[in-house]
Amino acid sequence: MEPKGFFGSLFDLSFTSFIATKLVKVLYVLAIIAAGLGAIGLVVSAFAYGTAQGVFALLVVGPLLFLLGVIWMRVLLELIVVIFRISEHLAEIAQQGRKEAQHH
Secondary structure (H helix, E strand, O other), X not given: OOOOOHHHHHOOOOOOOOOHHHHHHHHHHHHHHHHHHHHHHHHHHHHHHOHHHHHHHHHHXXXXXXXXHHHXXXXXXXXXXXXXXXXXXXXXXXXXXXXHHHHO
């Protein structure tokens, strides 16, 4: 089976070609941007409460929130990719089994 492009997979009504593995890089970049904006928003709102809270958020909470958000999204996206790769490999194994059954 020949791999389809993004739009070919997007409009594949039989769902034999997946787009999730093609979108993972874009989703990861968007997650990094979202985590960065979330951390910046937290720091800005913390400075609205006071300088001490702002500095604490800037040095501790903001970076921690960013790091945990990126790690969480990375793990979720890797899980999605693993599930789709398992599906692709099982399809290959099934296809090989059908070929061997036809030869016997």
